[in-house]
Amino acid sequence: MTKKTWQYAFIQTLPVLCGYLFMGIAFGILLQQAGYNFLWALFISFIIYAGSMQFVLIGLLGGGMGFLSLILLTLSVQSRHIFYGLSFIEKFKAMGKQGWYMVFSLTDETYSLLCGMKIPSDLNEKKVFFTVAMLDQSYWVVGCTLGAILGGVIGFDTTGIDFAMTALFVVIFIEQWVGFKSHIPALVGMGCGAVSLVVFGASAFILPALIASVCLLLMFKGSIRQGESQEVGQ
Amino acid sequence: MSSEFATPMLVILVVAGSTFLTRFLPFALFGGGKEVPAIVKTLGELLPPAVIAILVVYCLKNVHFLIPPNGLPEFIAIGIVAFLHIWKRNNLLSIGGGTVAYMLLVQMVFV
Numbered sequence A: 001m002t003k004k005t006w007q008y009a010f011i012q013t014l015p016v017l018c019g020y021l022f023m024g025i026a027f028g029i030l031l032q033q034a035g036y037n038f039l040w041a042l043f044i045s046f047i048i049y050a051g052s053m054q055f056v057l058i059g060l061l062g063g064g065m066g067f068l069s070l071i072l073l074t075l076s077v078q079s080r081h082i083f084y085g086l087s088f089i090e091k092f093k094a095m096g097k098q099g100w101y102m103v104f105s106l107t108d109e110t111y112s113l114l115c116g117m118k119i120p121s122d123l124n125e126k127k128v129f130f131t132v133a134m135l136d137q138s139y140w141v142v143g144c145t146l147g148a149i150l151g152g153v154i155g156f157d158t159t160g161i162d163f164a165m166t167a168l169f170v171v172i173f174i175e176q177w178v179g180f181k182s183h184i185p186a187l188v189g190m191g192c193g194a195v196s197l198v199v200f201g202a203s204a205f206i207l208p209a210l211i212a213s214v215c216l217l218l219m220f221k222g223s224i225r226q227g228e229s230q231e232v233g234q
Numbered sequence B: 001m002s003s004e005f006a007t008p009m010l011v012i013l014v015v016a017g018s019t020f021l022t023r024f025l026p027f028a029l030f031g032g033g034k035e036v037p038a039i040v041k042t043l044g045e046l047l048p049p050a051v052i053a054i055l056v057v058y059c060l061k062n063v064h065f066l067i068p069p070n071g072l073p074e075f076i077a078i079g080i081v082a083f084l085h086i087w088k089r090n091n092l093l094s095i096g097g098g099t100v101a102y103m104l105l106v107q108m109v110f111v
Helices: A002-033 A038-047 A051-058 A067-077 A081-086 A089-093 A097-104 A108-116 A125-153 A163-179 A184-200 A206-219 A221-233 B003-030 B038-059 B072-088 B091-109
Strands: none
Touching: A002 A038, A002 A051, A002 A108, A002 A125, A002 A163, A002 B091, A038 A051, A038 A125, A038 B003, A051 A067, A051 A163, A051 B003, A051 B038, A067 A206, A067 B003, A067 B038, A081 A089, A081 B003, A081 B038, A089 A097, A089 A125, A089 B003, A097 A125, A097 B003, A108 A125, A163 A184, A163 B038, A163 B072, A163 B091, A184 A206, A184 A221, A184 B038, A206 A221, A206 B038, A221 B038, B072 B091
């Protein structure tokens, strides 16, 4: 029974294994280049466990950003998670103590696995959920730590490897562009980001860009929604 | 405790706490079957694409568009990522291919 659960969960998580190892190694190498060894990578991937935010974090570790900005930035980057949780409130509650770990470990990838799995009737759904969540995080922790170790011994020129972070966000951007009916939110973010960068400069532009985006989105939420329903109607 | 240890540790703890907060919030606020406030729904729905767009800008914040190579390596590599992704929709291929292309560009072409 337990062995079958592990087998099933492992097969389900194989795509995440590839993705997390690869992105984790990229993160570890970047972190190591920024001057933090594998113990930091291990610690960060263990207690933060968030792909995009960890990449952003590398640039912030040295300090310089105020705590309020740091909190607001993290909340904004992770705001999509508010919606992931909504789908699983009842299920995680029923899992008791393990439910807390499920809440903590609900990344984009784990969320999409939990949503998509058709669990065979002879397996316990709660055990499968917990095993999947643990396996996913273990891949991420191994990837990040391995990357930081490799980063120190790697023999070839790694100049430009930091582009992995840009590429990651471009990929998410395209996914959201395709998946969203209205392109206004993406364009608002791009516009606010660009204008704010010119006005406030590279070190201080994120917070004004976020605040401006939130205000614009709330102001024009009516017309964004209208555009969506019109497109649906067509 | 030296600030070389304390500062990054503090930053990590704040980011970890805030990250957990976003994951815990729906359970804390709406665990009792309460209705989700409209403004939370709206932001949860509309904010993510805007934030990702800002993060793309964030990645390009240190690129100098006015002096050669005028951000060309970045634009070419982003084009490759976009092309690969629209073509195959495979995250690993798009990110891996784009990164290798960028590394070749900055190490060999635009030196």
